[in-house]
Amino acid sequence: MKTVDSFNFSGKKALIRVDFNVPLNKSFEITDDTRLKAVLPTVSKVLKDGGSAILMSHLGRPKGGPEEKYSLKHIIPYLSKMFGQEILFADDCIGADAKAKAAALKPGQVLLLENLRFYPEEEKGDVEFAKKLSVLGDVWVNDAFGTAHRAHASTAVIGQFFKDKVCGYVMQAELDNANKLLTSGEKPRTAVMGGSKISDKILVIENLLDKVDNLIIGGGMSYTFTKALGGKIGKSINEPDKLDLALSLLEKAKTKGVKLYLPLDNIIADDFSNDAKRQTVKTGEIPDGWEGLDIGPETVKLFSEVVAGSKTVLWNGPMGVFEFANFATGTIAIAKAVKEATQKGGYSLIGGGDSAAAINNLGFGNDVSYVSTGGGALLEYFEGKTLPGVAALEK
Ligand code: 3PG
Ligand code: MG
Secondary structure, three states: OEEOOOOOOOOOEEEEEOOOOOOEOOOOOEOOOHHHHHOHHHHHHHHHHOOEEEEEOOOOOOOOOOOHHHOHHHHHHHHHHHHOOOEEEEOOOOOHHHHHHHHOOOOOOEEEEOOHHHOHHHHHOOHHHHHHHHOOOOEEEEOOHHHOOOOOOOOOHHHHHOOOEEEOHHHHHHHHHHHHHHHHOOOOEEEEEOOOOHHHHHHHHHHHOOOOOEEEEOOOOHHHHHHHOOOEEOOOOOOHHHHHHHHHHHHHHHHHOOEEEOOOEEEEEOOOOOOOOEEEEEOOEEOOOOEEEEEOHHHHHHHHHHHHOOOEEEEEOOOOOOOOHHHOHHHHHHHHHHHHHHHOOOEEEEOOHHHHHHHHHOOOOOOOOEEOOOOHHHHHHHOOOOOHHHHHHHO
16 A cells, blocks of 8 residues: 555645544534544645645535535634645535636645535445546545445545555554554453444454453443343343344353453443432342443442553443443543553553543543544454455555
8 A cells, every 4th residue: 555655745636535524513613623633644744745635525424415514614614723724615526616626726735625425426436426536636545544434436436546546644543553452462452342232343342352352341232241141131221132142252252262341230220311310239130120321330440450451452432321420430430441551551542433532521532542533444444344445545
């Protein structure tokens, strides 16, 4: 793969696929700017070389036509500030205006294209649409790790129209960091998996059983394991059709010599709300009418010890309903343990989505080794899948 460092962008228009799919609030303010900040090094290198940058991205999941709330124009003020310069904008990602603006682009300038998903052709991986995008630039840079699991027009299909395909710094860093957990990281390696469903993470868990020494399972999905083991889980979230699967994962972990940790106790609630009545009980002893919303203090102690004693840690998914302050304790404790492992010289990778948000909200973003910009893409990579966005760079 060509890298940003090995490529001279002088006099070139770099068409850069980025993942600017960032959360916006009702006033269109960016509530997490991780993905925006991440692209700064790649774009800066292009401009420093004497090239110009054409940025293309999707935002949200529009229904196949323009929708005001998904316009990328909302992020222009942020980008102007970040780059310290004017950001040009084409309000259609293909067509005459985009073409003219791209053609007029001078070295050092940045042009942002409107949301690619305003065309259904983007997600369909339409070849003609990819071709129309490709004419805008001289070289294609893929820096959208967060969308690398999609075989879309701008993330993969477009590659065939370029002689020069360059792997952006974000893409490179994400793959390098993920590979630390999979292959190169020091042992013991520990994966902390949370979130509500086993079905979302089953392939990841299976693949990681060959890579890690410890696997910690918390969050909503732990109740399916508890139920499978014959415990009482009250009305806790669970997947009744995944009980055999849960047992087989426990069996596989044993066969492979991986230590699999499940919660010892839970904080339970009589209602799914922050103000619900709560109490702490042993795992598997949740009374009828109650549900587990967090891990309990014994579990926090156990999980924190395992994490803090690890040399390589992946954390993906919350330990409880951390949006409710009264049930965020377990998730915050894990974040602290990950920080501690890092302070002791260990390596830590925070899988995107909720765990990244938790780490950033606690202000620990700089206290861990790497916060991934990928959610689904990172999980698919950990499943052992080839990501279409990466494959397109390798062809
Ligand atoms: C994401 O946030 O998951 C990526 O930007 C990809 O978006 P998608 O899940 O809508 O394809
Ligand atoms: Mg997604």
